[in-house]
Amino acid sequence: MKITQDIETPFNIKIGFNKLLKSYEAMLDSDDEFAVRKAKEILAVAEQNPVLREGFDDPKYFEELKSEIATVMQDCFSSVLTLNEIKVATIPFQNVVFNSSQRFKNIIKNAGEDFQLEVKNLPEDDSYIIGCIVILNHVFGYQVSFKRPYYYQIPDASGFMRHYKILYNADFVEIEKTASAPDITEEDYNELLDNFDNIELWKEKFPKGSYNFTGFGLANIVDVTDDQSISNIKSNLIADGTNKTVSFVTDLRQTFRSLFNLEDIDIGFSQYNPETDAFEQVYGEGFESFMLLGKEAINCKSAFCENSYKTILEEKEFFAIADVDRYFKLSQGQAPQYKILKEAGIKSAILAPIANKKGLLGVLEIVSKKPKVLNSINANKLNDIMPFIVMGVERSKREEANLIEAIIQQECTSIHPSVHWKFKDEAKSFIRAKVTADEVPTFKKISFENVYPLFGQIDVKGSSDARNSATQKDLALQLKMASSIISSALDKDYLPVFEQVKFQLDDYNSEIISDFKVDSEHTISSFLRNEVQPILELIATKHQDLESEVSDYISKIDDDLGVIYFYRKHYDDSVKLINKNMSSLLDAKQIEAQKMYPHFFERFKTDGVEHNMYIGEAITKEENFNEIYLFNLRLWQLQVMCEMENEYYHKQHEYPVALDVASMVLVFNQPLTIGFRMDEKRFDVDGTYNARYEVVKKRVDKAYIKGTEERVTQKGKLTIVYSQKEDEIEYKRYIKFLQSKQLLNDDMEVVELEDLQGVTGLRALRTSILYHSKEDSSDAYYTYEDLMDTIKS
Structure with missing residues (x-):
C-alpha cells in the first residue's frame, strides 16, 4: 500500500524532508546560537532516521515516525499559531494530509465523522496535466503559469457549508527525471501550449511514473466563505431564467444565511413602480414580500413614515431595524413600517433599496424572527453584493419584458407597435392572474373605439x-x-x-x-x-x-x-415577386407615415397587396388626435398608391409574366370600433353597422359600373370608392392637388357602382395615374398643409 491515492500522475511520489533539512544545514553557520542549536537537534533526528531524508511511500511511517516528523516540521507549524492558522502538510493536488495545525483538525472534527476531504475544483485529468506543468517549470526551466485558486468545502458545526481557499507552497519539493522519461524539445513545448485538453498528448510526453517526486507541500488555507457567498449571489442573480434551478430562491436564501452567518433569516423582494409610487409583488421569481403582507401592491407613503421614506426612496440608503418591537412602542404604533413588520412576525430587518442610474427598482428585504440579529452594523455586508443585486433585478425586468412579448406573440401573433401598449398591459394582467389565480387565466379581448379606417390595394388585374x-x-x-x-x-x-x-x-x-x-x-x-x-x-x-x-x-x-x-410557375413567381416588391415599398413608406402621426397598419399578400390602417385617439393613448392627421394620412395613402404603381411598371420587364395591376382606395368616413380576433390572430371591425365596411372591402374590387360590364378597377387608373357626398368633395381636392404635382392625370370621372349584396349607393372617383421615368421620381411627400396652401393660392 502506498501513500498516494488511486490517481494517475507522472510521478513516483515519496514523502521526504531533504530540502527542509538542507535549510537547517545552512543554519549551522548562523550567528544565532539558538537557531544553530535547534538545527543540530533536528538534523540529529534526521540522521537517526535516514528514511526522513531519503523519502518513503509507505503510510506506516506517518505513525511510526509521528514524533520525529513533528520535530523536523516544528518551524512549519508554529505552536503559538496552531489555533489560529489553518495549515496542512500534504501531497499537492491530492487529498492526503499528514500534518496540520490544531485549527484545521478542529474544522475537520466539526465537519462530522463521515466527512471526506476533497479538493472540489480539480478534475483528475487536470491533476495529471498540472503535474506535467510543474515538471516543465522545475526540470526544463520553462515559465508556464498554471496557478488558479483551489478550494475545500467543509461544513461547520452548525451545518453551514464553509469555503476554504488553498494556497500551496512547493518550496520543499524535489523532482528528478528517470531514465524512462522522454526529453521535452522546444517543438514538444510549443505543441503542449496549444493542447491543454489533450490528456493523451500529455501522457505521451510525460508517461506515468516517469519522474521522481520527493518532498511535501505546505498549504495555507483561508476561510473565504464570505467571498464565495458573494460570488454565489452574483451567479444566482445575474443568471438568465433558463439557467435557474427550481430551488433558486431556496439556494439564494441559504447563501444569504451563509453571508450573514445567521440561520434564522429570510429574504423578500418587492419591485417599485414609479408611475404609481408603489411597491408591487413580483410574480414568477418565487419571491414574496414581507412588507406587502400578501397584498398585490402598497403605496410607498402608506408603507413608510416620512423619515424612512426619505431614506429608502430619495437617499436610497439601507434602513436597518434592530428591534422592531422596541421601535413599534417608541412610535406608539403610528409608523407604518414597524406596524407592518410586527404584523408579519418580524423582530429585526434590513430594508435595502435597489437602484441604478435611472432610479429605484425595488427593495430587498432581509428579515429575522429574532431581535437584534440584523442591524445597521452587519447591514454593511450588503455593500459588496448590491451591484450584483441591481444587475439581477435589471435582468429580471428584461426577462419580464421578454415574457410579456412571448405571451403577446403566442396569444396574438405579431402586433403592430402602435397598439402594442394595450397588449402589453393585458399581458401583465395575464401573468398576474396566472400566478395568483387557481383557475386558468384568459387573455381579455383587445379593442379600440372611434378609430377611422383606411383601406387600399394594388391587385393583379385579371x-x-x-x-x-x-x-x-x-x-x-x-x-x-x-x-x-x-x-x-x-x-x-x-x-x-x-x-x-x-x-x-x-x-x-x-x-x-x-x-x-x-x-x-x-x-x-x-x-x-x-x-x-x-x-x-x-x-x-x-x-x-x-x-x-x-x-x-x-x-x-x-x-x-x-x-x-x-x-403556372412563371405566373406564381410573378405574383410572389409583385407581392414582395410592393410590400417592401409599402413597409418602407410606412416608417415615414408613422412619424407623421402614429396609427395602426397591417398588410396582406393576396394576388397583390392589401393594407388596412386605423387612426384615432384610442390607438395612440394620447389626447392629441385631430382630424388633420386623418386627412394627412388619406393624402399620404394616395401618393403611395401612385408610387407603388410607378415602381411596379418600372420593373415589369423583370417579371416572368407581364401582368397588369390596378389600384383602389376605399373611403369610410365614420369612426368605428375594431377588436382583435383571438382565433384568427388579427383585427376586425366590431358591431353590425361596422360590418358593412368589411363587406364592401371584400367585394368592391369586383364591382361593376352601373349599367355596364366594366369593372370599377382598371389598369392604369386609381379608383377611390366612397358612399357619402362629403367624401367625394374631400377626395376631389386631393386629386386636384396631386394633378398639380403631376402624379395624376386630369381625366377624373365620377361613376356609380352596381349594388353589392346588402350594400347600395356606392360611387367611385377614377383618374389615370401618371408614370414617370426613374430619374424623375421623387421621395418627397406632400402634407395636408401643402394641399391647403395650393388651394388658397
Whole structure:
C-alpha cells in the first residue's frame, strides 16, 4: 500500500524532508546560537532516521515516525499559531494530509465523522496535466503559469457549508527525471501550449511514473466563505431564467444565511413602480414580500413614515431595524413600517433599496424572527453584493419584458407597435392572474373605439384569367406529350387500353380549349398522375426506343405536384415577386407615415397587396388626435398608391409574366370600433353597422359600373370608392392637388357602382395615374398643409 491515492500522475511520489533539512544545514553557520542549536537537534533526528531524508511511500511511517516528523516540521507549524492558522502538510493536488495545525483538525472534527476531504475544483485529468506543468517549470526551466485558486468545502458545526481557499507552497519539493522519461524539445513545448485538453498528448510526453517526486507541500488555507457567498449571489442573480434551478430562491436564501452567518433569516423582494409610487409583488421569481403582507401592491407613503421614506426612496440608503418591537412602542404604533413588520412576525430587518442610474427598482428585504440579529452594523455586508443585486433585478425586468412579448406573440401573433401598449398591459394582467389565480387565466379581448379606417390595394388585374391561361398551357403541353408517346407505342404494339387512354387525352385537350371549368385542372391532373403515368412507365420498359421520350416527359413533371408546372410557375413567381416588391415599398413608406402621426397598419399578400390602417385617439393613448392627421394620412395613402404603381411598371420587364395591376382606395368616413380576433390572430371591425365596411372591402374590387360590364378597377387608373357626398368633395381636392404635382392625370370621372349584396349607393372617383421615368421620381411627400396652401393660392 502506498501513500498516494488511486490517481494517475507522472510521478513516483515519496514523502521526504531533504530540502527542509538542507535549510537547517545552512543554519549551522548562523550567528544565532539558538537557531544553530535547534538545527543540530533536528538534523540529529534526521540522521537517526535516514528514511526522513531519503523519502518513503509507505503510510506506516506517518505513525511510526509521528514524533520525529513533528520535530523536523516544528518551524512549519508554529505552536503559538496552531489555533489560529489553518495549515496542512500534504501531497499537492491530492487529498492526503499528514500534518496540520490544531485549527484545521478542529474544522475537520466539526465537519462530522463521515466527512471526506476533497479538493472540489480539480478534475483528475487536470491533476495529471498540472503535474506535467510543474515538471516543465522545475526540470526544463520553462515559465508556464498554471496557478488558479483551489478550494475545500467543509461544513461547520452548525451545518453551514464553509469555503476554504488553498494556497500551496512547493518550496520543499524535489523532482528528478528517470531514465524512462522522454526529453521535452522546444517543438514538444510549443505543441503542449496549444493542447491543454489533450490528456493523451500529455501522457505521451510525460508517461506515468516517469519522474521522481520527493518532498511535501505546505498549504495555507483561508476561510473565504464570505467571498464565495458573494460570488454565489452574483451567479444566482445575474443568471438568465433558463439557467435557474427550481430551488433558486431556496439556494439564494441559504447563501444569504451563509453571508450573514445567521440561520434564522429570510429574504423578500418587492419591485417599485414609479408611475404609481408603489411597491408591487413580483410574480414568477418565487419571491414574496414581507412588507406587502400578501397584498398585490402598497403605496410607498402608506408603507413608510416620512423619515424612512426619505431614506429608502430619495437617499436610497439601507434602513436597518434592530428591534422592531422596541421601535413599534417608541412610535406608539403610528409608523407604518414597524406596524407592518410586527404584523408579519418580524423582530429585526434590513430594508435595502435597489437602484441604478435611472432610479429605484425595488427593495430587498432581509428579515429575522429574532431581535437584534440584523442591524445597521452587519447591514454593511450588503455593500459588496448590491451591484450584483441591481444587475439581477435589471435582468429580471428584461426577462419580464421578454415574457410579456412571448405571451403577446403566442396569444396574438405579431402586433403592430402602435397598439402594442394595450397588449402589453393585458399581458401583465395575464401573468398576474396566472400566478395568483387557481383557475386558468384568459387573455381579455383587445379593442379600440372611434378609430377611422383606411383601406387600399394594388391587385393583379385579371389574375383568375391569367392563372387559368397558364394552367391551360401546362395541361395542354402535358396532354400533347403523353398523347404523342402513346401514339408511337400503338404503332409498335397495339393494345386497346392504349387507344382508350389516347382518346381520353385528346378529349381533355379539346376540353381545355373550348370548355375549361373550375374542376377541370383537378380532374385532368389526377388522370395524368394515376392513369397515364403508369402506362408511360410500362411503355419505357417495353420499348427502349421510346425510353428517351418518356424520360423527357418525366423530367418536366414537378416533383411535388406530379404534373408539368411551367407556365403556372412563371405566373406564381410573378405574383410572389409583385407581392414582395410592393410590400417592401409599402413597409418602407410606412416608417415615414408613422412619424407623421402614429396609427395602426397591417398588410396582406393576396394576388397583390392589401393594407388596412386605423387612426384615432384610442390607438395612440394620447389626447392629441385631430382630424388633420386623418386627412394627412388619406393624402399620404394616395401618393403611395401612385408610387407603388410607378415602381411596379418600372420593373415589369423583370417579371416572368407581364401582368397588369390596378389600384383602389376605399373611403369610410365614420369612426368605428375594431377588436382583435383571438382565433384568427388579427383585427376586425366590431358591431353590425361596422360590418358593412368589411363587406364592401371584400367585394368592391369586383364591382361593376352601373349599367355596364366594366369593372370599377382598371389598369392604369386609381379608383377611390366612397358612399357619402362629403367624401367625394374631400377626395376631389386631393386629386386636384396631386394633378398639380403631376402624379395624376386630369381625366377624373365620377361613376356609380352596381349594388353589392346588402350594400347600395356606392360611387367611385377614377383618374389615370401618371408614370414617370426613374430619374424623375421623387421621395418627397406632400402634407395636408401643402394641399391647403395650393388651394388658397
